[in-house]
Amino acid sequence: MGKPTGFMEYERRGRPERDPKxxxxxWEDYTLPMPDVEAQREGARCMDCGVPTCHTGTEMAGGTSGCPVYHYIPEWNDLVxxxxxxxxLMKAHEQNNFPEFTGIACPAPCEGACVLGLNENPVAIRSVERSIVEKGFANGWITAEPPEKRTGKKVAVVGSGPAGLTVADQLNKAGHTVTVYERDDRPGGLLTYGIPEMKLSYEVVLRRVKLMEEExxxxxxxxxxxxDIPSRQLEEENDAVxxxxxxxxxxxxxxxGRNLEGVHFAMDFLHANTRSLLDSHHENGEYISAEGKNxxxxxxGDTGTDCIATSMRHDCKSLVQFDIYDKKPENRDEAVNPWPQYPVIHRIEYGQKEAEAVFGDDPRAYAVQTKxxxxxxxxxxxxxHTINVKLKFDEQGNKYREEIPGTEKVWQADLVLLAIGFTGPEQELVEEMGLETTRRTNVKADLHTYLTNKEGVFAAGDMRRGQSLIVWAINEGRAAADACDKYLMEVPETV
Incomplete structure (x- = not known):
């Protein structure tokens, strides 16, 4: 694939970034378009691997290796x-409904599994993917394609994040009549309100939503x-939910002190910021401001980085990011983190780059526990008030953190943002519908059929698997839509 000697001739070139200062x-995109020639050279770096591993996603050692939607990466690298x-573009869409979303906001486990990454910098797969889809939109190649006929079956999809959009797109293409319900004022879910505008613009989400509406x-x-709408109503009015x-x-x-004013969940901070930005460019003041604050x-994680970047744009006074883990190594430790596992290495993401450019230092403090x-x-x-900790293991192999005496520290703070993840779906709807859950409080649904314990009710994405990646949400959305389609069309199960 690509140019046979490309990986020897060209250095890795990803999508360029604007000056952090x-x-x-x-609130514009923090990156710049990748010149065609650079994208083509990057495609040329894709090797003619005997067994490529970038395109086959699997969970390995607590992380993701390769692409969970089984993207035809070597093929579209070669075509570029x-x-x-x-x-x-056609090849990129075969396995991924929304390559623009993954081309922007995916952590690129495909690159971690790139064979070239064994001894060189891996191919900048995500940058090439984004170049493909942006060229497709720019040239009018991506257009609405409504189904030629309808089945007469109706489906309600609850949630318009990446999983919900994927389910809706797939079932609509199959000819079913699909309605997507979103509790926020704009569709997109996490894509709209969980990822800030300079990283994933709402216009990128909206142009795909408009295409789906046309379809x-x-x-x-x-x-x-x-x-607002009883779940029973959805079940009665539709053939599947x-x-x-x-x-x-x-x-x-x-x-x-958790209940003090000024301590907020990260997602509340990001959600309010984006909503106010889109509604009034912050003129309505209906957001949590970091201006002039410590x-x-x-x-x-990524949400913490997004909070940093958002606070920088508010013109905060100072910024520190606490990481409970030690600083990661600069290079992959082959003894504990061998290829093709996702490389657990030190990374400087866009938010940290901005804080360092303005304040002079990387904002992160490692192995810090809040007291x-x-x-x-x-x-x-x-x-x-914090203390440093060391990761240890007990006799049963369970992790625990031991406090290090003498490392106590007091940090001045006017605004604290908690970006420590999620424990599962909110339980109100789950309980109202009488759905069974796992021990982690996720909705229990069969991995093969995606059916819950209620007839005609399916679950997919983070609601079923727990907090995960956009690309896994798309994977689950495609699989759940296929299972739902078979259910609606009464296709017999096969082993």
Whole structure:
């Protein structure tokens, strides 16, 4: 695939980024378009692997290796190298309904499993993918394709995040009449309100939603199922219901002072910011502002990074990010993290780059555990007290963290953002519908049929599997839609 000697001739080139000091002044995309020639050279770096592993996703050692939607990556890399962009677009859409979403917001486990990554920098797969789909939209190659006929079957999809959109897209293509219910005022779920504008613009989400509407999918917003619309009504009015509500139950922190003003869940911070930005460009003031504040972000993942980048654009006074883990190595440790596992290495993401450019240092503090929050006497957060910890294992192999005496520290704070993940789906709708759950409180649904314990009710995405990646949500959405289609058309089960 690609140019036989491309991996030897060209250095890795991903999508370029704007100057960090400049981009924090606006909410535009923090990256720049990748020139065609660079994308073609990157496609040329894709080797003629004997057994490519980038395109086959699996869970390995607690992470994801390869692409969960089984993207035809070597094929579209080769097509891009040869300048056959339209053919590359068709190939990219064969396994992925929304390559623009994964091309922007996926952590790219495909790159971690790239064979070239064994001894060189892997192919910048995600950057090539985004170049393909953006060229497709720019040239008008991506157009509405309504189904030629309808089956007469009706399906309600609850939730319009990546899993819900995928289910709706697939079932609509199969000819079923699909209505998507979203409790927020705009469709997109996590894509709209969980990922900030400079990383994934709402216009990117909206252009795909509009295409789906042209193809016949109906979107109903401000519809909180179980509250605004009884779930029984959905079951009575439809031949099937697919639940894709996500894992929105925040993981909390149980320390003294948690209820002080100024301590917020990260997703509340991000959601309010994007809504106010889209509604009024922040003129309505209906968001949690970091302007002029000492900000502490607790949590070292992607959501924490998004909180950093958002706070920087608010013009915060200072910023620190607590990571409970030690600083990761610069290179993959082959003894404990061998290829093709997802590489657990030190990364400097876009938010950290911005904080470092403005304040002079990487904002992260490692192996830090929060002990308590202290207020100013008027109910407002003033300080965060921490201690450093060391990861250890007991005799049964269970992890625990041992505090290191003498490492106590007090941090000044006006705003604290908790970005420590989610424990599962919110339970109100689950309980109202009488759905069985797993020990992790996820909706229990068979992996083969995606059916819950209720007839005609399916579950997919984070609501079924727990907090995960966009690309896994698309994987589950495609599989659940296929299972639902067979159920609706009464196709016998096969082994």
């Amino acid at each position: 400049e981009r924090v002044k606006d 190298y040869r300048g056959q962009w339209k053919e590359a 016949g999918v109906r979107f109903v917003t401000n519809a909180n199922i179980g509250k 697919v639940l894709c509500g996500g894992a929105a139950n925040h993981r909390n922190i149980d320390v003294e 900000v502490i972000v607790i949590g070292g 308590k929050f202290v207020g100013d006497g008027n109910g407002q957060i003033k300080e965060v």
